[in-house]
Amino acid sequence: METKQIKVMFFILSVIMALLCHHQSEAQAQRKPSPDDCFSSIKKVQGCVDAVKAATKGDFKGLGKDCCHAINGLVDDCFPIIFPGKPYIVAPVKDACGVN
Numbered sequence: 001m002e003t004k005q006i007k008v009m010f011f012i013l014s015v016i017m018a019l020l021c022h023h024q025s026e027a028q029a030q031r032k033p034s035p036d037d038c039f040s041s042i043k044k045v046q047g048c049v050d051a052v053k054a055a056t057k058g059d060f061k062g063l064g065k066d067c068c069h070a071i072n073g074l075v076d077d078c079f080p081i082i083f084p085g086k087p088y089i090v091a092p093v094k095d096a097c098g099v100n
Helices: 003-031 035-043 048-055 065-072 076-082 087-096
Strands: none
Touching: 035 048, 035 065, 035 076, 048 065, 048 087, 065 087, 076 087
């Protein structure tokens, strides 16, 4: 191949890669749930919001069956929203709710 052809091929590949990377970042941005989406199922269960607040302080007694069902139904992206700044609490909450 000539040098000019190599440069053109490299340019085309660069454009394709840039478009693919941009498309992937848009798809990832669209998957993030809103805080309202994350809290909606928890708010529907009476006392679950208070139980979640207590769980952040190490008190897991309030995590009843219905509350745990709501927590287990959350997508993983909701946990940083529900437990901001406390990533370490997710595993104990899941354990308390019987999710391994």
